[in-house]
Amino acid sequence: MTKTAVVFHSGYGHTQKVAQSVADGAHADLVAIDAEGNLTEAQWAILDAADAIIFGSPTYMGTVSWQFKKFADATSTRWYSRAWANKLAGGFTISANLSGDKLSTLQYLITLAMQNGMIWVGQDQLNDGHVNRLGSHSGVMGQVGPTDSADAIPQNDLDTAKAYGARVAQFAAKLKA
Ligand SMILES: Cc1cc2nc3c(=O)[nH]c(=O)nc-3n(C[C@H](O)[C@H](O)[C@H](O)COP(=O)(O)O)c2cc1C
Known part of the structure; x- marks a missing residue:
């Protein structure tokens, strides 16, 4: 059986x-990076066992949060041993x-995935007025106002995200077949 994990801060x-x-x-299994940028050993084991890993971070000051970057730097142990090479990302x-x-x-x-020898899956859905309203093909983008709660995230973005997750998992299954 194919395993996909979503690791995010x-x-x-x-x-x-x-x-x-x-x-x-x-x-997929959800793996949450904590407020200090750490994962437990059990969470690392989920990522190590996955056929596909999908990375998620808020955009803070034009890039990933520092907690996500701390996690990314910690993948250097996997980088060195090529442990995640040829997983989908x-x-x-x-x-x-x-x-x-x-x-x-x-x-x-994308750079993090490439550093780890992974294979990036792009976002194929066209902006049809509902999904992919922000017109991103490098991955999924969501947007909600600065004072809005998570409940205000447009359904468009959540539907885009769900279909993208399905796409990554489908390719992981194909690759394993
Ligand atoms: C420190 C910080 C930096 C931010 N930088 C950006 C930014 O560069 N661009 C932007 O559009 N929004 C920015 N935001 C807004 C967040 O991206 C936005 O609120 C997002 O939904 C937060 O996701 P989270 O609740 O998962 O942390 C920033 C928010 C914070 C707290």
Whole structure:
């Protein structure tokens, strides 16, 4: 059976909500990076066992949160041993502004995947007025106003995230077949 994991950091619950949709689509395990940027050994084991890992971070100051970056730096042990090489990878982010420099965050997630020898899955859905309203193909972008709660995240973005999760999981299954 194919295993997909979604590893994310969320400061205020928005990224967590998007992560849940990605995980629903992928039937994935959710792995939350804590407020200190750490994972437990059991959480690392979930990532090590996964065929696909989908990375998620809010966009803070035009890139990933420091907690996500701490996690990313900690993957250097996997980098050295090539432990995650040839796993599939994907990613998503959310921020307050329509642009907000979210592409910079996704590009960092792509770089992290490449550093680890992973294979990035792009976001194929076209902007049809509902899904992919922000027109991102590097990964999933979500957006909600700076004072809005996670409950205000547009359904468009959650549906985009869910379909993307399903896409990554489908390719993971194909790769394993
Ligand atoms: C420290 C900090 C930096 C932020 N930087 C950006 C930014 O560069 N662009 C943007 O559009 N929103 C920015 N925001 C807004 C967050 O991206 C947005 O509130 C997001 O939904 C937070 O996700 P979270 O609840 O998972 O932490 C920033 C928020 C914080 C707290």
